[in-house]
Amino acid sequence: MPVAAFSEERFPLRLAFGTTGGPERRIDVVRLSTGYESRNQRHRHAVRRYDAGSGVKSLEDLAAVVDFFEARRGKLVGFRFRDPLDASSAGFGRAPGPFDQSLGSGDGTSTCWQLVKRYGLGEDGYIRPIAKPDAGSVRVAVDGEELAAGAFTVDGVTGAVTLAQPPAAGASVTAGFLFDVPVRFDLDWLAFSIAGFRSGEIPSIPLVEVRP
Structure with missing residues (x-):
């Protein structure tokens, strides 16, 4: 059975509120011989990037991320994400x-x-x-x-x-x-250490905006 490219399920809200990240705009800047600059934006719309790792506060949260990651097949399936600053x-x-x-x-x-x-x-x-x-x-x-x-x-x-x-x-x-923002996971391997997590080491869980 084929897997859909996007799921309307939302990333757990309790984890989103601790997220870091925001809009990224790729601008090419060329310094001319006259001293002036030529600037050109690569894309009309910004691409938002987040790291949801800082929203993980407990092993229960970490287990929820693993469940969500597996259900999305990692990078394969996009999903909804509630930006804690701009929603x-x-x-x-x-x-x-x-x-x-x-x-x-x-x-x-x-x-x-x-x-x-x-x-x-x-x-x-x-x-x-x-x-x-x-x-x-x-x-x-x-x-x-x-x-x-x-x-x-x-x-x-x-x-x-x-x-x-x-x-x-x-x-x-x-x-x-x-x-919400349509995003996907931006990693192939969800790497974490329970021992490290207990000592305060927070895993990185990068997300990137997609065009559904």
């Missing part, structure tokens, strides 16, 4: 609201929008597509009025929001949500 459309420590993020404007016919999160302001801001929302947390508003739960559906796999009725032309569509 809400409203920003760190705040509950999502229906007006957090602009998804676009109605044209009288379109009913589907992609969830996104903006970083920064104006033209210099960065727009990040959100592919793994917590579907039950999504709130949507049209022209400043929140929609009832039955007035829209959310695809928790892709982050697409579909409204039951198309908004009028020019009507703003906004949303708020919690979300």
